[in-house]
Amino acid sequence: MKIGIDIGGTNIIIGLVNSNLDLVYKEEMPTNGHRGYEYIRDQIISSIESMIWKARELNRGIKSMGIGIPGIADVKGDTVIYSANLNWRNVPLGRDIKDKFNLPVYMENDATVAGIAESAVGVSKGYANSVFITIGTGIGGGIIINHKVHKGSHGIGSEIGHTIVGENFYDCNCGNNGCLETFASSKAIENYVKMEIENGFKDTTLLNIGQNINTKSIFQGAEKGDKLSNMAVDRMTKYLAIGIVNIINIIDPDIIVLGGGVAKAGDFLLKRVREQLSKFILYKEIKYGKIELAKLGNDAGVIGAAMLEEYN
Amino acid sequence: MKIGIDIGGTNIIIGLVNSNLDLVYKEEMPTNGHRGYEYIRDQIISSIESMIWKARELNRGIKSMGIGIPGIADVKGDTVIYSANLNWRNVPLGRDIKDKFNLPVYMENDATVAGIAESAVGVSKGYANSVFITIGTGIGGGIIINHKVHKGSHGIGSEIGHTIVGENFYDCNCGNNGCLETFASSKAIENYVKMEIENGFKDTTLLNIGQNINTKSIFQGAEKGDKLSNMAVDRMTKYLAIGIVNIINIIDPDIIVLGGGVAKAGDFLLKRVREQLSKFILYKEIKYGKIELAKLGNDAGVIGAAMLEEYN
Numbered sequence: 001m002k003i004g005i006d007i008g009g010t011n012i013i014i015g016l017v018n019s020n021l022d023l024v025y026k027e028e029m030p031t032n033g034h035r036g037y038e039y040i041r042d043q044i045i046s047s048i049e050s051m052i053w054k055a056r057e058l059n060r061g062i063k064s065m066g067i068g069i070p071g072i073a074d075v076k077g078d079t080v081i082y083s084a085n086l087n088w089r090n091v092p093l094g095r096d097i098k099d100k101f102n103l104p105v106y107m108e109n110d111a112t113v114a115g116i117a118e119s120a121v122g123v124s125k126g127y128a129n130s131v132f133i134t135i136g137t138g139i140g141g142g143i144i145i146n147h148k149v150h151k152g153s154h155g156i157g158s159e160i161g162h163t164i165v166g167e168n169f170y171d172c173n174c175g176n177n178g179c180l181e182t183f184a185s186s187k188a189i190e191n192y193v194k195m196e197i198e199n200g201f202k203d204t205t206l207l208n209i210g211q212n213i214n215t216k217s218i219f220q221g222a223e224k225g226d227k228l229s230n231m232a233v234d235r236m237t238k239y240l241a242i243g244i245v246n247i248i249n250i251i252d253p254d255i256i257v258l259g260g261g262v263a264k265a266g267d268f269l270l271k272r273v274r275e276q277l278s279k280f281i282l283y284k285e286i287k288y289g290k291i292e293l294a295k296l297g298n299d300a301g302v303i304g305a306a307m308l309e310e311y312n
Numbered sequence: 313m314k315i316g317i318d319i320g321g322t323n324i325i326i327g328l329v330n331s332n333l334d335l336v337y338k339e340e341m342p343t344n345g346h347r348g349y350e351y352i353r354d355q356i357i358s359s360i361e362s363m364i365w366k367a368r369e370l371n372r373g374i375k376s377m378g379i380g381i382p383g384i385a386d387v388k389g390d391t392v393i394y395s396a397n398l399n400w401r402n403v404p405l406g407r408d409i410k411d412k413f414n415l416p417v418y419m420e421n422d423a424t425v426a427g428i429a430e431s432a433v434g435v436s437k438g439y440a441n442s443v444f445i446t447i448g449t450g451i452g453g454g455i456i457i458n459h460k461v462h463k464g465s466h467g468i469g470s471e472i473g474h475t476i477v478g479e480n481f482y483d484c485n486c487g488n489n490g491c492l493e494t495f496a497s498s499k500a501i502e503n504y505v506k507m508e509i510e511n512g513f514k515d516t517t518l519l520n521i522g523q524n525i526n527t528k529s530i531f532q533g534a535e536k537g538d539k540l541s542n543m544a545v546d547r548m549t550k551y552l553a554i555g556i557v558n559i560i561n562i563i564d565p566d567i568i569v570l571g572g573g574v575a576k577a578g579d580f581l582l583k584r585v586r587e588q589l590s591k592f593i594l595y596k597e598i599k600y601g602k603i604e605l606a607k608l609g610n611d612a613g614v615i616g617a618a619m620l621e622e623y624n
Contacts, residue, residue, distance in 0.1 A: 129465045145457060152564025153441045154599050159561040162594050164554045167479055174594055242476045249471040250562055252464025282474050282486055286393060287466050
């Protein structure tokens with residue numbers, strides 16, 4: 001059996017995954033990010049011990065462990081180089097867990113891990129080359145080439161949210177202007193609508209919602225025909241399509257999977273993105289990668305993390 | 313021995329490459345693109361026959377053949393799907409040569425083939441992950457991942473010149489706006505300078521050159537401190553750096569190699585691109601891929617083509 005560890009900003013989920021890729025047992029706990037690295041590490045170690053105990057009850061051993069983190073790991077999987085969510089810099093999480101349990105330990109960013117789960121049991125199953133894009137407050141990515149995680153040479157690849165796709169009216173957190181994240185994340189959609197309203201745009205039902213304008217209400221507005229909501233969705237899907245076409249023009253995958261909170265807009269989003277993409281695609285007569293919605297829910301992080309050994 | 317075939321818009325070079333990757337014999341002929349596919353194919357076949365004969369004189373056999381084309385090939389290497397230079401669409405060049413000689417035949421675009429040559433015997437030798445960018449009238453790319461050509465799932469990847477990196481004052485041939493090629497090719501640099509002069513920009517020594525304003529004179533002007541030339545080089549290198557940072561943020565290679573006519577601007581270009589890149593790079597404290605100039609000259613196409621089997 002394998003242990004998958006999904007560290008999020010709010011919760012940590014740790015689970016036991018069997019060779020059929022079923023999640024046979026899991027524990028969930030608050031991350032308690034404010035308590036600092038050692039506290040979180042010890043919490044994880046204690047939960048791993050109970051997983052090993054659980055596996056023993058089932059007469060099974062543990063083959064490897066995988067960790068998904070909201071940040072970036074070094075290429076060896078020893079160190080969390082940076083996590084904005086957890087306020088970590090150069091924290092030896094992988095190393096500490098390897099030393100404690102003397103088992104192979106793999107560590108990757110959470111979008112990569114979610115991409116692996118989709119590749120192992122989800123919508124991108126069976127495809128050699130897939131790209132996962134998670135669209136929430138920010139935008140993250142995971143890349144699988146020839147059925148293996150593409151880590152990059154320095155562990156800094158698959159930062160799809162920070163590919164530059166145009167010029168925007170506000171700068172990205174990273175300091176650059178024009179990052180995909182500033183056009184197509186939930187924060188980007190909301191910033192755009194707020195900007196238009198502040199500039200005096202009045203022809204919109206969103207004004208009736210007042211303080212509750214968020215990505216969900218904007219997508220709902222667009223489905224009902226609201227003008228400003230549709231402007232926002234058109235702009236978001238245009239730049240998301242540019243981000244996708246850049247991925248296609250570079251690595252040409254079999255499939256690109258959209259996940260994360262914004263992807264809950266579902267088929268409405270998918271249809272708009274596909275329409276925009278068909279405009280930007282370079283070789284219109286040649287088949288290109290499918291665009292699909294992520295299939296897996298909350299447990300994708302644990303399953304993907306447990307699969308890290310296979311994908312390395 | 314292996315046969316490498318480098319088909320350019322003007323000339324075709326065919327050569328015999330030994331296991332030390334030396335070019336031991338070569339023939340060069342005009343492409344005669346206007347004579348159409350069958351003529352060019354028969355010319356190539358006749359030259360392959362003389363290569364096989366030459367190899368026999370040296371008591372060697374031919375293991376495989378590789379073809380570099382100014383266009384895109386299908387993933388099997390049977391068909392040239394499209395070549396603007398040769399005015400070819402769905403032409404069975406790889407298939408015809410396989411049928412004729414009953415040897416393994418590989419076919420890839422010329423930028424990929426040049427990237428393979430740099431990877432085999434040039435500046436990117438020894439690196440697992442490299443990206444070659446050829447900058448001329450247009451911009452092409454070749455991607456090597458884990459010492460193998462990354463062909464993409466449908467043969468449409470590594471089109472780095474058509475990644476979208478901003479908004480431009482003129483549209484690309486492909487129909488999109490903002491392609492890297494419209495900011496950083498020689499045509500782009502010249503278009504920008506012409507546009508500024510037409511709009512009344514006067515503070516430039518380029519006006520003395522008159523009709524002879526080209527990329528070379530613009531780079532020379534920039535080195536001598538000419539204002540407009542420097543504006544043009546700054547703009548070109550800014551967007552080239554954005555194109556490169558997008559590649560780094562997606563596939564994070566060990567090295568990115570700049571080749572093609574514009575790369576003849578040499579260290580002056582390299583220094584400006586590196587400076588610009590350092591501004592756009594996402595994780596400034598983490599090591600990222602080196603930017604270097606291509607090392608190989610004219611024979612890179614033949615050597616790279618001959619190496620296609622190894623890189624497949």
